[in-house]
Amino acid sequence: MAIGVGSSLTLGAGLLVAAGLAINNVPLAFLTMATAKRQGVPPERRRRLSILFVVIILAGAMLGYGVIEGQSELVKLTLVALVSGFLITMVTQTMIPEAHRQSAAPSLGMFFIGGLSLFALMSLIVD
DSSP states (O other): OHHHHHHHHOHHHHHHHHHHHHHHHHHHHHHHHHHHHHTTOOHHHHHHHHHHHHHHHHHHHHHHHHHHTTSOHHHHHHHHHHHHHHHHHHHHHHHHHHHTSOOSOTTHHHHHHHHHHHHHHHHHHHO
């Protein structure tokens, strides 16, 4: 949905949100697949899960764009503010607990920070 909301403002904003979220979530997707493999999930089911990740992202982006396109600037900017709040909440609820416990993937937090940093850097370059 965040990608669709960003795309309704400008195509560059949508691509920027998509790139930031993709970079941010790739390590989590790999961790999910590794956990499924370790738990004995069959390869075909893991492939379907990987495809489902992509399908859900595309469906959410299209839904977000379809709902927001044609709305007033006030509605668009209000939804951008809500999406920004959601992303900040996601960061705090993911990173803070991860920092306080041992993880099977200690580099996951660094990838998360790196993705957000790259997202911020890209927003400076695009604007």
